[in-house]
Every structure is written in structure tokens, then in C-alpha cells.
Amino acid sequence: MEKYDLIAPCHFGLEAQTKREITDLGYEVTHVEDGKVTFAGDAEAVACSNLFLRTTERILLRVGQFRAVTFDELFEATRAIPWERYIPKNGKFWVAKANSIKSRLFSPSDIQSIMKKAMVERLKEKYHCDWFPEDGADFPVRVTLMKDVVTVCLDTTGVSLHKRGYRKATVKAPITETLASALIMLTPWKGGRILADPFCGSGTFCIEAAMMAAHMAPGRNRTFLAEQWTNLIPGTCWKNAREEADDMLDPGVQTDIQGFDIDADVIAAARENAERAGVDHLIHFQRRPVSEFSHSGKYGFIITNPPYGERLEEKENLPELYRTLGERFERLDSWSLYVISAWPDTERYIGRKADKNRKIYNGMMKTYFYQWPGPKPPKRPAVREAANNRKA
Incomplete structure (x- = not known):
């Protein structure tokens, strides 16, 4: 199976617990920084990490990382990402969230708009069409800019992993x-x-x-967005x-x-x-x-x-x-x-x-x-x- 760079966001100050969980699952941790742990894994890892990790908010599949200080650089670098490897012709895709910290590009709405246009241009060229039905599986994109370095990810989880599915009745100031x-x-x-x-x-x-x-398993009673991604994550991975x-x-x-x-x-x-x-x-x-x-x-x-x-x-x-x-x-x-x-x-x-x-x-x-x-x-x-x- 193809190997991916997977990112597990977590609470600031608790990265060691998330790292330990990932290691216990048998996956190689490649980088730890404030609020997130990066590890290597295949399609099976996408399913297992979503289902078994207790301390992360979601599992992100990194599709690109580059430096951009102008919107032209952002557009061209986003367009260079091989989106056709991840998003099928009928996939629904959008930039769901953009965060910018200590970067010259700081407007989330502009970042989202420009990156969506770049994705469309790339997929129009690869699929030889001018219009996409977007009536298939959801492929939301999450982007982080940190000191002008842009990290582009697909969100495999959907609803945050802290929502196990059991807490319908809540009280004031609950802990996640x-x-x-x-x-x-x-x-x-x-x-x-x-x-x-x-x-x-x-x-x-x-x-x-x-x-x-x-x-x-904390995710035993819920579903995940990437279960729709049969082009990337075989159904057998989720079943197993x-x-x-x-x-x-x-x-x-x-x-x-x-x-x-x-x-x-x-x-x-x-x-x-x-x-x-x-x-x-x-x-x-x-x-x-x-x-x-x-x-x-x-x-x-x-x-x-x-x-x-x-x-x-x-x-x-x-x-x-x-x-x-x-x-x-x-x-x-x-x-x-x-x-x-x-x-x-x-x-x-x-x-x-x-x-x-x-x-x-x-x-x-x-x-x-x-x-x-x-x-x-x-x-x-x-x-x-x-x-x-x-x-x-």
C-alpha cells in the first residue's frame, strides 16, 4: 500500500501522549511539534488511527508542503499538487479551513478562494473537463501557514474525534x-x-x-469521512x-x-x-x-x-x-x-x-x-x- 504522511493534531502540552499512542499502534512517528504529531502510515493506518487514537482531534493526510509569500506563489504551488491522485472526478472538494500564523499571507478567506481556484484548474486539466458535478464523496482540505510555510492536508475524519458519539447530554464547561x-x-x-x-x-x-x-476503541460507535474514499482507502481497511x-x-x-x-x-x-x-x-x-x-x-x-x-x-x-x-x-x-x-x-x-x-x-x-x-x-x-x- 502507498505510504502517506499523516498528521494527528492534539492539545498543546500533550503531544507525548499522542506520540505514545501512535507508536503503540505500530506506526513510525516522524515529527513532533506544538499541537501535532506527524507519522508515516498507509491506508490501513488511516482507518486504525481514526478508530483507535484517544487523544487526537482528527487525522489529516498531508498532500503538499511549500513556501509561499505571495498569492501567485500560493496559486502555482497549490496547482502543482497532484490532486488527481486523491480526488476523483465526481469528488466534492473545498478548502474547509485555513489558519495563518506569523505569515505574510494572512487572510483565511483569500487563501481559501485562491487555493480552490488552483485545485479546479489542476483537475480541469487532468480530467479534461470544464465542470465538476461534485456529487461524490467529500474531500475537505485544511491548510496551515506557519512562518510562510504552507501545509496542505485532506481531512480524513470529518466530525472531530473528540465526538465519540455518546455525549448527547452535556453540561456547562465540559472537558472534551x-x-x-x-x-x-x-x-x-x-x-x-x-x-x-x-x-x-x-x-x-x-x-x-x-x-x-x-x-x-474510542471510534467504535461512529463513522469517518474517509470511509467514503474508496479510491484511496479500501473498505477492507475499515472492516479489518x-x-x-x-x-x-x-x-x-x-x-x-x-x-x-x-x-x-x-x-x-x-x-x-x-x-x-x-x-x-x-x-x-x-x-x-x-x-x-x-x-x-x-x-x-x-x-x-x-x-x-x-x-x-x-x-x-x-x-x-x-x-x-x-x-x-x-x-x-x-x-x-x-x-x-x-x-x-x-x-x-x-x-x-x-x-x-x-x-x-x-x-x-x-x-x-x-x-x-x-x-x-x-x-x-x-x-x-x-x-x-x-x-x-
């Missing part, structure tokens, strides 16, 4: 599915360990954790990827994942989302304020996205809310605490300086992921014995 997965991956949590979210909202942390525990996803699934896994919120409507929404995702049997949701949060188990994890105080009336409640979270955490036996927040006084009111914190952009909002890791649980006797045998 891709960001929730990446943050969970930043912790040592595994499916057999306790996980609790005392501010669960629509249930995203709990649902993503349950999907991980059950080895459920979905069969692999079904074979991996372990719906009977035992978990201890709990989500709490003070709002009964929010808890109802979280339950609906979990049911839609197929993991409702793996999560316990309950209406409960953070002041009543407790757990008798040891070595558990709190991973949560508490209110940041976006509204003035919320800010007044933040000191007490974060102080209470810190107090409840202190009463737990050997637990770990992980908090994503944009509130600058997070550590002060939780009552402890974080062991680590990481700057992460949640959309355009700068947040920090505060980490208070607890002790590791002792190894089970069988695990210790196996480790000693290997050393011997």
Missing part, C-alpha cells in the same frame, strides 16, 4: 473526551485501580476511563479495523469507577452518556456534594475538573470548594489527586503544593494539571514471585 483521555494517560491509573471524580459533570473522565478499562476493535473489547472487566456531582440533572445526564457509550455497567454515578466524598479503598485516584469560576457568582464559592476537596483527599488512605483547573489559587486552597503541574491549553484557555501522586500499592505475591524468577 480527547483531553480527558490524555490527562488520564498522564497518571499511573490502570483499569484495575479505583478512580473517582467528585465533580463529574457529564461523566467524561469516568466514561473515558471505563472505555480504557474495557479496551473499547472494526473487527480488531470488536476482538479487543472486554465488556466484562471488573472496575471501581465512581462519579459524583451535587446536581441531580447533571448525574442523570452522565448516566445517559455512559449508557450510550456502552459502559454504564462499569460506572457508579451518584448525587453527592464534595463535602460527603469518601471511599474505604486504598491507592485510589481522584481525577477531576472542578469549577474554575468563569462566572462572578461562582468565584465566591471557589475557596470553600477547593478547601473541601483538599480536606476530603487528606482523609483517603494512600490516594492520588489530579486536578485540571484555570484557577490560580488551586494549590493554596487545596492546602498542598502540587508535586508536579503541567501547563495545558483547554481550547484557548490556559489551565494547569496539578498532580499529587500517592504511594504505589504493594505488588501482589504472584507478581513479586514472577519478577524474582525473571531476575534469577
Whole structure:
């Protein structure tokens, strides 16, 4: 199969998690930069990366890269791209999005218009026609200009990968599915360990954790734009990827994942989302304020996205809310605490300086992921014995 340069955009600050996922799928990462990871892959990789990657927003297929500082250069370089290799005669094509950063060409609408004209001229010449029906598959183009370097890609995904298909019921200030997965991956949590979210909202942390525990592919219940591209991605690639996803699934896994919120409507929404995702049997949701949060188990994890105080009336409640979270955490036996927040006084009111914190952009909002890791649980006797045998 032909090899492509594929690009996986991700949240700024979480490139390492996306790189690790791609490597675990068996593909070669060729470049990592702020907010995206580039890797080499064939048609099968397009299907598998869309279906299995948890932390990327979409999969882009790079068709060209060049330098342009004038619109004439942009037109000619776009026209030189072999569009006929990718877009059939009846394909519907347009420049869906153009971003320009630190470049002399900066008008998105002009960039889109000129590139569309260049694509039309190229395809008119190659297909020997003056008009295209554009009644076939969709081939949206995404363009980024960075310091006058133009990167041209086809979007294989369509609707962003953070939309797994389960979150119909949402609440205010939800965390995206891709960001929730990446943050969970930043912790040592595994499916057999306790996980609790005392501010669960629509249930995203709990649902993503349950999907991980059950080895459920995040794209298992949705479709992708490139499934229409039978000229590039054979249907067998999608069929094989979905069969692999079904074979991996372990719906009977035992978990201890709990989500709490003070709002009964929010808890109802979280339950609906979990049911839609197929993991409702793996999560316990309950209406409960953070002041009543407790757990008798040891070595558990709190991973949560508490209110940041976006509204003035919320800010007044933040000191007490974060102080209470810190107090409840202190009463737990050997637990770990992980908090994503944009509130600058997070550590002060939780009552402890974080062991680590990481700057992460949640959309355009700068947040920090505060980490208070607890002790590791002792190894089970069988695990210790196996480790000693290997050393011997």
C-alpha cells in the first residue's frame, strides 16, 4: 500500500501522549511539534488511527508542503499538487479551513478562494473537463501557514474525534473526551485501580476511563469521512479495523469507577452518556456534594475538573470548594489527586503544593494539571514471585 504522511493534531502540552499512542499502534512517528504529531502510515493506518487514537482531534493526510509569500506563489504551488491522485472526478472538494500564523499571507478567506481556484484548474486539466458535478464523496482540505510555510492536508475524519458519539447530554464547561483521555494517560491509573471524580459533570473522565478499562476503541460507535474514499482507502481497511476493535473489547472487566456531582440533572445526564457509550455497567454515578466524598479503598485516584469560576457568582464559592476537596483527599488512605483547573489559587486552597503541574491549553484557555501522586500499592505475591524468577 502507498505510504502517506499523516498528521494527528492534539492539545498543546500533550503531544507525548499522542506520540505514545501512535507508536503503540505500530506506526513510525516522524515529527513532533506544538499541537501535532506527524507519522508515516498507509491506508490501513488511516482507518486504525481514526478508530483507535484517544487523544487526537482528527487525522489529516498531508498532500503538499511549500513556501509561499505571495498569492501567485500560493496559486502555482497549490496547482502543482497532484490532486488527481486523491480526488476523483465526481469528488466534492473545498478548502474547509485555513489558519495563518506569523505569515505574510494572512487572510483565511483569500487563501481559501485562491487555493480552490488552483485545485479546479489542476483537475480541469487532468480530467479534461470544464465542470465538476461534485456529487461524490467529500474531500475537505485544511491548510496551515506557519512562518510562510504552507501545509496542505485532506481531512480524513470529518466530525472531530473528540465526538465519540455518546455525549448527547452535556453540561456547562465540559472537558472534551480527547483531553480527558490524555490527562488520564498522564497518571499511573490502570483499569484495575479505583478512580473517582467528585465533580463529574457529564461523566467524561469516568466514561473515558471505563472505555480504557474495557479496551473499547474510542471510534467504535461512529463513522469517518474517509470511509467514503474508496479510491484511496479500501473498505477492507475499515472492516479489518472494526473487527480488531470488536476482538479487543472486554465488556466484562471488573472496575471501581465512581462519579459524583451535587446536581441531580447533571448525574442523570452522565448516566445517559455512559449508557450510550456502552459502559454504564462499569460506572457508579451518584448525587453527592464534595463535602460527603469518601471511599474505604486504598491507592485510589481522584481525577477531576472542578469549577474554575468563569462566572462572578461562582468565584465566591471557589475557596470553600477547593478547601473541601483538599480536606476530603487528606482523609483517603494512600490516594492520588489530579486536578485540571484555570484557577490560580488551586494549590493554596487545596492546602498542598502540587508535586508536579503541567501547563495545558483547554481550547484557548490556559489551565494547569496539578498532580499529587500517592504511594504505589504493594505488588501482589504472584507478581513479586514472577519478577524474582525473571531476575534469577
